[in-house]
């Protein structure tokens with residue numbers, strides 16, 4: 001049901017006016033005032049609430065003019081009978097004196113304007129203003145709807161991108177494992193064989209140096225695999241975050257404390273991965289920007305909400321830094337949190353430090369066989 005005729009273009013199609021009026025004479029006066037104002041219009045008169053309701057539910061009108069007091073009902077009853085699932089057309093009270101209280105209550109209930117029947121020379125101005133207000137309102141509603149749709153699409157796209165990234169990461173990790181890891185391990189075995197079957201000291205020195213290099217490469221490929229596909233999550237979220245915290249402390253020398261109320265927390269896989277990636281990005285940011293001496297990580301499932309808080313005592317960040325257009329880490333985390341029904345809070349003060357807090361309401365316990373992201377861990 002369309003109450004407002006949005007297609008109406010006054011220069012081409014006549015403005016469709018509905019006039020709620022029981023006096024034929026008053027109706028004719030209104031028609032005369034509309035003609036005098038040079039409106040291109042089509043007008044329909046109704047007298048009863050039933051006829052009014054019937055019409056507004058089946059036809060679109062650009063304007064409603066209504067007498068206030070009609071036999072057995074008032075214009076407020078007519079206003080309430082308008083369909084509410086779309087923008088209502090401008091509704092102007094055109095009446096004898098109705099009293100200030102009734103006029104105020106009418107305007108409060110959303111009626112566009114009030115004009116005394118003796119003041120019809122002002123009708124043109126009142127109609128034009130009401131049409132403008134209504135059009136602005138309709139345009140705002142349309143813009144809001146488009147914005148909501150575009151935000152929904154963006155969230156869906158972010159979720160799709162994240163799933164695609166995780167899938168790609170898993171494929172790369174598997175290839176490193178199968179091709180590079182396998183070849184490095186085989187080369188190391190062969191070098192060990194050479195070392196056992198030769199006696200030359202200079203050759204032995206070269207072999208040992210090559211084994212050391214290979215060992216280094218094997219360590220690096222394992223580290224890269226772990227970043228790409230956190231198989232450590234198989235041992236539980238706490239163990240995985242602990243692994244992140246320990247490697248962070250080793251790499252940066254920043255004292256890192258980890259606390260939890262539940263070491264055996266097993267949320268659904270997609271929530272685990274979100275929490276893991278949140279901790280990973282927060283720690284990467286800390287090592288890049290925070291210049292801090294301590295990091296506290298707290299993981300909790302109190303009140304059936306997973307909370308992961310990563311706090312540093314570094315330099316904090318400004319609003320400008322948070323809103324950087326070319327920075328996607330924190331924004332990505334925010335979108336990612338939404339994909340699992342959670343949210344991300346960032347609390348920071350320049351000179352005091354930063355807290356990144358992920359909160360995700362936990363549903364019923366995970367049934368891993370039905371987990372959509374399960375295969376990304378394989």
Ligand SMILES: Nc1ncnc2c1ncn2[C@@H]1O[C@H](COP(=O)(O)OP(=O)(O)OP(=O)(O)O)[C@@H](O)[C@H]1O
Nearest residue numbers: 285286289290316317321322327328329330331354
């Ligand atoms: N713990 C922190 N302490 C101080 N500043 C921070 C911290 N974390 C983030 N920032 C600031 O906030 C900005 C935005 O961070 P964000 O992770 O979104 O982007 P980025 O790290 O710059 O780039 P990307 O993550 O896309 O590689 C950073 O550039 C940095 O200036």
Ligand SMILES: [Mg+2]
Nearest residue numbers: 281285329330
């Ligand atoms: Mg970042």
